[in-house]
Amino acid sequence: MTDRLMERPCRTCKLDSIEAKLLAEFPELRPVEPWKFGHLYQCSRCGRRWFLHEHQRRISRIHDDLLTLAIHWNQHLLSVDEKTLNTLANIGGVADYYRDQIAIPCTVNDVSGNIHEKAIVLVSRQPPYFWYKPQMVHWADAISSVAASPFALPLEVRKATAEKRDESMGFAPVGIVEKQGNEYTLVSVSRLFDWHRIRGEEIRLSGRQKKWRKRVMAEPAEAFYFIDWFDQCQELLASHPKT
Numbered sequence: 001m002t003d004r005l006m007e008r009p010c011r012t013c014k015l016d017s018i019e020a021k022l023l024a025e026f027p028e029l030r031p032v033e034p035w036k037f038g039h040l041y042q043c044s045r046c047g048r049r050w051f052l053h054e055h056q057r058r059i060s061r062i063h064d065d066l067l068t069l070a071i072h073w074n075q076h077l078l079s080v081d082e083k084t085l086n087t088l089a090n091i092g093g094v095a096d097y098y099r100d101q102i103a104i105p106c107t108v109n110d111v112s113g114n115i116h117e118k119a120i121v122l123v124s125r126q127p128p129y130f131w132y133k134p135q136m137v138h139w140a141d142a143i144s145s146v147a148a149s150p151f152a153l154p155l156e157v158r159k160a161t162a163e164k165r166d167e168s169m170g171f172a173p174v175g176i177v178e179k180q181g182n183e184y185t186l187v188s189v190s191r192l193f194d195w196h197r198i199r200g201e202e203i204r205l206s207g208r209q210k211k212w213r214k215r216v217m218a219e220p221a222e223a224f225y226f227i228d229w230f231d232q233c234q235e236l237l238a239s240h241p242k243t
């Protein structure tokens with residue numbers, strides 16, 4: 001692979017993602033090598049790398065600042081022990097629309113002794129290729145143990161926000177209520193909540209369908225931990241009989 005990333009992105013590589021069925025219209029994107037859960041492509045014009053997901057719905061450009069991390073992701077097996085998996089299963093995860101990732105908000109005790117109470121474990125079949133700040137991306141082997149986080153929203157609330165987003169792809173309100181009875185409206189896919197000292201564990205669905213109360217944006221995570229997608233991970237982590 002040539003490394004010409006100092007070049008400006010070509011017209012194609014100003015795009016973030018292309019539907020895989022349109023790939024033939026972009027002959028400058030050339031296959032390079034198989035990757036974990038997909039295939040690596042490279043642009044012959046400007047050298048940028050793209051990741052074709054194995055289910056072949058989309059091909060996505062790997063952003064320059066995440067390329068080193070994406071390569072690391074591909075080259076390493078990312079798994080955790082059974083005890084950690086069982087704890088994650090008890091917390092419960094929500095799969096995203098494309099079933100490329102299952103997200104589980106939790107507290108992570110990392111191998112350096114740091115505690116991240118606003119962490120998200122991602123069981124993923126895609127590399128970190130866009131959106132993430134590089135310093136927020138960590139790997140399975142950095143996890144010492146996981147536990148429930150006081151900031152994590154209950155599974156039913158997280159699931160509701162994901163389902164609303166999938167329905168609307170725009171404003172996707174979900175009404176919630178805290179234990180004092182104050183109501184809020186989550187307006188995007190939410191996994192964590194930390195708003196005026198109210199924490200995720202205190203939140204429930206309000207059942208409200210109209211007249212939205214105070215809108216609250218999703219609380220950002222402070223760290224993401226990538227684990228590889230594995231057989232039965234959806235059954236273990238993202239089926240919902242536990243609620």
Ligand SMILES: [Zn+2]
Pocket residue numbers: 009010011012013043044045046047048
């Ligand atoms: Zn290009």
